[in-house]
Amino acid sequence: MIEGILIGLSTALSLTNILMVMVGCFAGTIIGMLPGLGPMTAIALMIPITYGFDPSTGLILMAGVYYGAVFGGSTSSILLNAPGIPGTVATAFDGYPMAQQGKAGKALAIAAYSSFAGGTISAIFLLVAAPSLSKVSLAFRSPDYFALMILGLTAISAFSSKGQFLKAMMMVVLGLMLATVGQDSLSDITRFTFNNMNLTDGISFVLIVMATFAMSEALTIIFRGKDPNRAAKQISLTELGSIKVNKEETIKMAKTIPRSSILGFLIGVLPGAGATIASFLAYGMERNYVNEEEKQKFGKGSVHGLSAPETANNAACSGSFVPLLTLGIPGSGTTAVMLGALLGFGIQPGPRLYQTNPEIFWSVIMSMYIGMVVLLILNLPLIPYIARILAVPRNYLIPLILFFSVTGIYLMSFNNFDIFLMIGIAVVATFLRLYDFPMPPLILAFVLGGLMEETLRRSLLISDGSPNFLWDRPITLIILLITITIVGWQIFSTLRKKS
Amino acid sequence: MRISPTKFISLLFLVLSVFYLYTAYNIQVFAFDENAPFNARTFPIYLGWAGIILSSLKIILPEKVTTEVNHKHLDYKSIIYLILISLIYAAVILKIGYFISTSLFLFASYYFLGERRWGLMFILSFPFVAAFMYLLHGLLNIYLRDPFLKYIGVMG
Numbered sequence: 176m177i178e179g180i181l182i183g184l185s186t187a188l189s190l191t192n193i194l195m196v197m198v199g200c201f202a203g204t205i206i207g208m209l210p211g212l213g214p215m216t217a218i219a220l221m222i223p224i225t226y227g228f229d230p231s232t233g234l235i236l237m238a239g240v241y242y243g244a245v246f247g248g249s250t251s252s253i254l255l256n257a258p259g260i261p262g263t264v265a266t267a268f269d270g271y272p273m274a275q276q277g278k279a280g281k282a283l284a285i286a287a288y289s290s291f292a293g294g295t296i297s298a299i300f301l302l303v304a305a306p307s308l309s310k311v312s313l314a315f316r317s318p319d320y321f322a323l324m325i326l327g328l329t330a331i332s333a334f335s336s337k338g339q340f341l342k343a344m345m346m347v348v349l350g351l352m353l354a355t356v357g358q359d360s361l362s363d364i365t366r367f368t369f370n371n372m373n374l375t376d377g378i379s380f381v382l383i384v385m386a387t388f389a390m391s392e393a394l395t396i397i398f399r400g401k402d403p404n405r406a407a408k409q410i411s412l413t414e415l416g417s418i419k420v421n422k423e424e425t426i427k428m429a430k431t432i433p434r435s436s437i438l439g440f441l442i443g444v445l446p447g448a449g450a451t452i453a454s455f456l457a458y459g460m461e462r463n464y465v466n467e468e469e470k471q472k473f474g475k476g477s478v479h480g481l482s483a484p485e486t487a488n489n490a491a492c493s494g495s496f497v498p499l500l501t502l503g504i505p506g507s508g509t510t511a512v513m514l515g516a517l518l519g520f521g522i523q524p525g526p527r528l529y530q531t532n533p534e535i536f537w538s539v540i541m542s543m544y545i546g547m548v549v550l551l552i553l554n555l556p557l558i559p560y561i562a563r564i565l566a567v568p569r570n571y572l573i574p575l576i577l578f579f580s581v582t583g584i585y586l587m588s589f590n591n592f593d594i595f596l597m598i599g600i601a602v603v604a605t606f607l608r609l610y611d612f613p614m615p616p617l618i619l620a621f622v623l624g625g626l627m628e629e630t631l632r633r634s635l636l637i638s639d640g641s642p643n644f645l646w647d648r649p650i651t652l653i654i655l656l657i658t659i660t661i662v663g664w665q666i667f668s669t670l671r672k673k674s
Numbered sequence: 675m676r677i678s679p680t681k682f683i684s685l686l687f688l689v690l691s692v693f694y695l696y697t698a699y700n701i702q703v704f705a706f707d708e709n710a711p712f713n714a715r716t717f718p719i720y721l722g723w724a725g726i727i728l729s730s731l732k733i734i735l736p737e738k739v740t741t742e743v744n745h746k747h748l749d750y751k752s753i754i755y756l757i758l759i760s761l762i763y764a765a766v767i768l769k770i771g772y773f774i775s776t777s778l779f780l781f782a783s784y785y786f787l788g789e790r791r792w793g794l795m796f797i798l799s800f801p802f803v804a805a806f807m808y809l810l811h812g813l814l815n816i817y818l819r820d821p822f823l824k825y826i827g828v829m830g
Contacts, residue, residue, distance in 0.1 A: 339739065341732045342680070345687055348725045352694055355721065359714040366701050366714060367694075397756060397787070400749040571798060574783035577760065578776065585767065586810070589819060594764035602757060610679050611741045628717040640711030669738075 180302065183537025186231050187545055195232055196239040196542055200550045203243020208251050214244035214509045222516050230520040231535055235542040237513055242294065242546045245450070245492060246554060249286045249485060254279060255576060257389035262450030262488040264618050265458045267388070269473065269480030276476050280418040283558045285478060286485045287551060288420065289432060293486030294547040296436035297443070297493035301540055315445055317633035318644040322654035323445075324627045327452050329658045330459040332616045333665050340665045343616045346607075350617035353378055354624020361632065373592040382593055383621050385580040386600035387614045393576040394605040396569065418558045424478045427469075431461055431482040439487030443494020450488040450495070451622055455615075457487030493543055500524055500536055680741060684732035691729055695722025755786040771820035777803045 186192065199221070206217040217240045225233030248263040253270035266286065273282040315323075332343035356367045357377025368374040420428070435457040442453035461483035462473050473480045492509075499510045501524075517524055528536050567575070584593045604614060638644040646652045677685070698718035707713040763779040780799040789795055810816040811829070823829040 341728060341735075345684070345725070345728050345732065348691075348721055348728060349687070351721050352718075352725065355718050362704060362707065362714050364701065364703060364714040366718060367697060394753060394756065398748055398750075398753045400752060570784055570787040570789040573756075573787060574780050575798075577756075577783065578780055581760070581763065581779075582776070582806075585772070586816060586818075591764045591768050594767065595761070598757065598760050598764065605753075607683065609741075609743055610683060612683065631717060632712045635712040635716070636710075638711075 179533055179537040180541065182534050183539075183541035186534050186538035187235060187541040192232055192235045192538070192542065193545065193549075195228075195236040196546050196549050197553065199236045199239020199241075200243040200246075200546060200553055203240035203245075204247040204250070204550075204554060205243075206240075207244030207247020214241050214248070217241070217244040218509060218512045218516070222512070222519065225516065230517075230522055230532070231538045233516065233520065234513070234535065234539050235546075237516060238539060238542050239546045239549070241492060241509060241513075242290075242489070242543070242550055245488060246287065246290055246550055249290070249488075250283060253282045253286060253481075255389065256392045257576060257579070258384060262454055262491070263484075264384070264388075264451070264615055265454040265484035266481065266488070268458065268484075268615065269475070269477045272474065273476035273481060278416040278476065280416045280558055281420060281424075282476075282481060284418040284420055284555065285424065285428065285481050287554050287558070289428060289435075289482040289485035290489040291547050291551045292428075292432045293436045293439060293489040294493060294550075295544065296433065297440040297490035298540065298544040298547065300436075300440050300490075301493050301497060301543070315650070316648065317630040317637070318648055318651040319654065320445075321627065321630040321634055322645065322651045322658070323452070324623045324630070326654050326658045326661075327455055327623065328616065328620055329661050331455050331619050332613075333459070333661050339611055339613065340669070342612050346612055346614065346617040347620040350383075350620025351624045351627070353383065353617075354621045355628070360625060360629060371592075373590065373596075378596065378621075379584075379587060379593070380622060381587060382584050382597050383600065384618055385583055386597045387604040387617060389576050389580045390597060390601035391604035391608060391614070393573045393580075394601060395608055397573060398605060398609070418555070427478040428482045430464075431479050432486050434464070435461065435483045435486035436490045439490030440494040442487070443491030444497045450491040451619065453487040453491035453494075454484035455619055457483040489547075496539070496543070500528060500539065678737060678740060679743070680737060681733050684729045688726060688729035688733065691722055691725030694725060695719065698722050752787065756783065759783055759786065768819075769821075771822040771824075772818045773803055773807060773820050774822050 187196075202221075203214065203217050207214060218237050221237050221240050225236055228236070245262060248258060249266045249270070252258040252263040252267040253274050256267050256271040258264045258267055270282045270286065273279070328347050332340055332347055352367075354377070356374055358365050358375060365375055438457050438460060439450075439453040442456060443450065458480060461479050462470060465473075465477075465479050469477065469479060495510045499514060514524065522528070522532055522535060580597065581594055584597050585591075587593070608614065634644040635641075638647070644651065645655055695718075698715055698721075701715045701718065703713045703715055759779060759782050763775055767775045777800045780803065781795055784795045784798070807818060807820075811818055818829075820829055
């Protein structure tokens with residue numbers, strides 16, 4: 176292994192490759208900041224460019240873009256409440272309230288430090304445990320995945336809006352309903368399209384996230400423009416604040432980062448799970464770990480609440496490379512694009528990649544770490560400049576948010592049906608938000624909808640339609656028991672409050 | 675009897691769930707799939723029932739945490755203007771192209787939100803959209819269909 180690390184270091188530390196990591200991180204940050212353009216789009220845009228390079232350099236550039244875009248996505252989550260990618264939705268829960276309190280600089284600094292720490296710890300895990308962890312991921316079967324998704328949705332409903340569990344669960348169901356629009360993945364039968372050709376391919380994730388977060392946020396700001404309390408809040412948006420993290424906040428981060436890194440990495444290793452589930456679960460887990468006083472701060476600008484998903488999503492990014500490099504199974508949509516790029520280079524990822532192309536295997540792992548360092552060095556000094564976006568007056572900021580939302584959708588489909596649909600969903604979401612119906616459960620449900628149906632299909636086919644699959648395997652049963660505990664705890668805490 | 679807005683939304687969700695369930699039962703599946711343990715209807719049917727149960731619970735159970743919204747503080751006029759501008763923008767974007775429609779959309783939005791600095795409004799609409807288009811089209815190689823710019827020979 177030492178020999179492999181040295182090979183990786185010598186490749187990754189060549190002048191060309193360091194330059195590529197830097198260019199990749201910078202380009203990724205800029206692209207990731209634009210709502211609608213996430214790491215998947217950023218990497219896809221890089222593929223034609225990388226074909227001119229040797230495979231190691233091309234992959235190093237793409238790894239830089241990947242991490243840069245994830246950080247860029249966090250930036251737009253914190254500053255605009257407009258997550259470009261599902262993995263940074265949880266970042267907005269506490270990052271955006273922190274920015275509203277005039278601590279935008281600090282929120283971005285906490286995000287940068289947490290991302291760096293999460294990425295560093297998981298890069299070490301990746302280095303040491305890559306081969307054995309791939310075996311663990313193979314142990315997960317469809318029923319386990321199905322139970323894991325139920326757990327993720329229950330956890331987000333329980334934790335995203337205190338005391339509004341039923342409202343959150345209704346949003347989960349609505350998200351899953353929206354995910355069923357379009358062709359059924361196996362039979363190709365169209366569902367809920369009402370003979371509209373534009374709905375045949377389903378509703379895109381970017382459209383839903385833009386409508387329920389960016390556009391609906393912009394409309395809510397205007398809608399509540401006359402509210403004296405809200406107006407005061409908006410004024411504080413222009414305060415950038417310091418990027419310095421004090422001792423108390425550092426201690427909080429130091430407690431959060433290790434556990435979120437481990438969780439993020441392990442979730443990232445599971446094929447299909449990825450940064451989204453990792454960040455939501457880390458957020459939920461963190462809320463359970465902290466004391467009652469800290470718990471009250473969640474959703475209102477908690478350091479723990481911001482640090483946990485940021486650490487976990489970066490750790491999951493590294494983790495998702497384990498199944499890609501060792502099994503040839505992409506752990507996320509983004510690594511699926513990278514798999515396509517690898518195949519384009521004539522490289523077949525899998526257990527033999529160690530033997531056939533050790534320089535690629537190890538240089539990608541080493542370049543990830545170098546990417547983290549570059550990202551921190553590059554982005555920390557830029558935070559005050561990036562945060563200046565908040566100083567833009569409301570009269571300009573709102574139309575610009577609408578502009579980026581509409582452009583993001585238009586770039587994907589080049590038709591106006593999607594824009595009409597987005598406006599409709601945004602208007603509904605604005606009214607739902609007005610009455611405290613939380614949007615994050617809807618988003619997560621929408622993202623997981625397709626995979627959830629697929630795993631349920633496989634599980635039911637294996638068990639011949641019997642629900643036994645829910646308790647036949649110990650892993651499934653344990654996950655299900657955790658879910659029941661969360662639901663039970665919600666009922667118990669509601670009853671306790673009433674009494 | 676006065677129904678709270680939350681319960682009214684739950685009632686609407688109940689109606690939606692019933693409609694969704696009805697549509698789910700009417701999804702046409704292949705004949706050989708009719709009695710399969712899982713077909714294209716199965717998951718939507720589960721979801722429809724889940725929606726009905728959850729929304730019914732929300733309607734039936736007493737509300738302990740109520741969300742109060744003061745309608746006097748809501749700016750209905752601005753939001754209606756903004757939604758109307760957005761709808762017009764969506765309707766014309768394909769006909770007159772990305773550049774003009776987006777620039778006009780931005781300009782009109784600034785105006786209706788109370789901005790009157792004409793110079794700044796112009797810079798942050800027409801030249802801003804042009805620069806953004808250059809970033810997409812010139813640097814990132816993302817094609818944006820624009821009949822107007824094609825007509826005047828700026829775009830291919």
